[in-house]
Amino acid sequence: MVKTSDAELPSAPSGSRIELTCPAPGNILILIPKEGFTGRGIFIFAVIFFWLLMILMWTVLLLQYGIAWTLLSVPFWILGLVTLRISARELFSFQSVEITSGAVTIRKKTGKQTASAALNKKDISAVSFVEGSYKTLYGMSRKGIYTAIISKGEAFGIGERCRVAEKQWLADVLKSLIK
Numbered sequence: 001m002v003k004t005s006d007a008e009l010p011s012a013p014s015g016s017r018i019e020l021t022c023p024a025p026g027n028i029l030i031l032i033p034k035e036g037f038t039g040r041g042i043f044i045f046a047v048i049f050f051w052l053l054m055i056l057m058w059t060v061l062l063l064q065y066g067i068a069w070t071l072l073s074v075p076f077w078i079l080g081l082v083t084l085r086i087s088a089r090e091l092f093s094f095q096s097v098e099i100t101s102g103a104v105t106i107r108k109k110t111g112k113q114t115a116s117a118a119l120n121k122k123d124i125s126a127v128s129f130v131e132g133s134y135k136t137l138y139g140m141s142r143k144g145i146y147t148a149i150i151s152k153g154e155a156f157g158i159g160e161r162c163r164v165a166e167k168q169w170l171a172d173v174l175k176s177l178i179k
Helices: 038-063 069-092 164-177
Strands: 019-024 027-032 094-099 103-110 112-122 123-135 143-152 154-158
Touching: 027 164, 038 069, 094 164, 112 143, 123 154, 123 164, 143 164
Parallel strands: none
Antiparallel strands: 019 027, 027 094, 094 103, 103 112, 123 143, 143 154
């Protein structure tokens, strides 16, 4: 249980990376840290590096036929390097939700880009699950169900890549904190 100024909130599910803190009286911060080098992340990087290694070998083999033939490998190099870049950005992205007495601020940091939304608590109509698309660790868009805060008819998603138990916990905690 995490003690806040008003009540105790349940701890995150076992094995969860999500952190719930109370940095100041009346303020609650929910952090969804970066994925980092977990099993999933290492597997995705291994597949990408295997792809790049195969392209390297293919490029070396094409060199014996001349530079013109070697140019055939350029699109595959671009595909591999772009996938590596997108995966690295997604692997090290993180989210946070800060709840104060009158507002909720959602922040998502991916690479050097930070997106944030400041919502007035009075304008929030619900916290529920929505179906939508999000970026996976390897950069592809994927449809799925995730927790969202509904404000003025717009859904602001949180914890898209979390496990099902973490999504349910997030929804329960946010519902209890945003009244």
